[in-house]
Amino acid sequence: MSAKVVTITSGKGGVGKTTATANLAVALAKTNDKVVSIDADIGLRNLDVVMGLENRIVYDLVDVIEGRCKLRQAMIRDKRFENLYLIPAAQTRDKTAVSPSDMVSLCEELRGDFDWILVDSPAGIERGFRNAIAPSDLVLVMTNPEVSAVRDADRIIGLIEAEEKGPGALVINRVKPEMVKRGDMLSTEDIVDVLAIDLIGIVPEDETVLIASNQGRAAVLDERSKAGHAFTNIAQRLKGAEVPFDELESRDGFFDRILKFGRAGGDS
Amino acid sequence: MSFLERMGLNRSQSADNAKERLKLVLIHDRAGLSPGKLEALKDDLIRVIEKHVSIDTREVQITLTRDRDQQRLVADIPILSIKDRR
Numbered sequence: 001m002s003a004k005v006v007t008i009t010s011g012k013g014g015v016g017k018t019t020a021t022a023n024l025a026v027a028l029a030k031t032n033d034k035v036v037s038i039d040a041d042i043g044l045r046n047l048d049v050v051m052g053l054e055n056r057i058v059y060d061l062v063d064v065i066e067g068r069c070k071l072r073q074a075m076i077r078d079k080r081f082e083n084l085y086l087i088p089a090a091q092t093r094d095k096t097a098v099s100p101s102d103m104v105s106l107c108e109e110l111r112g113d114f115d116w117i118l119v120d121s122p123a124g125i126e127r128g129f130r131n132a133i134a135p136s137d138l139v140l141v142m143t144n145p146e147v148s149a150v151r152d153a154d155r156i157i158g159l160i161e162a163e164e165k166g167p168g169a170l171v172i173n174r175v176k177p178e179m180v181k182r183g184d185m186l187s188t189e190d191i192v193d194v195l196a197i198d199l200i201g202i203v204p205e206d207e208t209v210l211i212a213s214n215q216g217r218a219a220v221l222d223e224r225s226k227a228g229h230a231f232t233n234i235a236q237r238l239k240g241a242e243v244p245f246d247e248l249e250s251r252d253g254f255f256d257r258i259l260k261f262g263r264a265g266g267d268s
Numbered sequence: 269m270s271f272l273e274r275m276g277l278n279r280s281q282s283a284d285n286a287k288e289r290l291k292l293v294l295i296h297d298r299a300g301l302s303p304g305k306l307e308a309l310k311d312d313l314i315r316v317i318e319k320h321v322s323i324d325t326r327e328v329q330i331t332l333t334r335d336r337d338q339q340r341l342v343a344d345i346p347i348l349s350i351k352d353r354r
Contacts, residue, residue, distance in 0.1 A: 151297065187283065
């Protein structure tokens with residue numbers, strides 16, 4: 001077993017990285033894959049609350065790196081899936097506590113025991129971002145259909161290519177189909193066109209995401225959640241399945257053309 | 269808001285607007301050349317070229333373009349004809 005390391009990043013804050021990480025982790029764990037998610041947002045720990053594991057934290061990422069505990073001690077097992085773990089971020093203010101090479105060696109240590117290592121990147125393009133992409137085999141670039149978020153995604157795409165972690169795959173989050181239809185929101189086509197990167201997921205704006213995260217649950221566990229369904233589809237695509245982009249009412253033709261993405265799961 | 273818009277008959281264009289603004293800002297971002305810097309470059313370029321050939325400075329156009337992955341700085345510099353110079 002050699003895990004594939006997938007980093008979820010965006011440049012801009014608040015586009016839904018943490019929610020995506022939690023949902024993808026649960027979606028992959030649901031199919032019996034062994035998954036560990038790492039919160040790389042040092043100083044602003046959040047993946048724990050989104051996954052509903054905040055009360056179980058004893059040790060964190062920085063404790064592992066600074067040798068205060070064993071790696072296993074910092075891994076928190078999920079409440080529902082025994083094949084899903086979280087390594088929480090530290091709440092320290094010292095962001096230099098973790099280096100890119102620390103992340104690489106941490107992931108090397110984990111690879112043998114897991115199918116997937118998901119790294120939740122902090123916003124921005126500084127140290128935390130570099131830490132998050134250093135061990136990555138695939139970078140998921142998240143964006144929202146707004147000018148500022150797409151602009152930052154473009155910046156991130158350039159940086160991951162410069163770090164030879166490219167080309168990455170795009171997730172468009174918080175799409176409102178009815179706004180796209182009336183011409184008041186950038187469409188998937190518009191965004192893919194300007195960013196020129198493979199699309200791996202389209203997630204609709206959906207209240208069930210907040211309702212689920214209020215309870216520390218993942219929306220993918222809610223059968224009726226459209227966003228949950230979209231995250232499940234992304235997980236399938238990560239595993240190499242060719243899943244049609246039926247998250248939104250799609251226009252024919254375009255979605256068929258971008259279906260080619262799919263071998264990202266590879267032979268890990 | 270116009271009558272048509274109020275009636276919902278006119279398709280809104282804010283997404284088109286967003287796309288155009290996005291394209292423009294990305295062209296400058298990707299080249300690391302802001303619109304202000306581009307103006308400065310244009311002024312420098314005019315100064316250098318004028319040393320060698322007479323040009324119509326008011327008509328000089330410097331634009332950043334992108335086709336696929338290739339960024340391009342395109343300069344359109346009209347040269348004054350011989351009769352204009354003399």
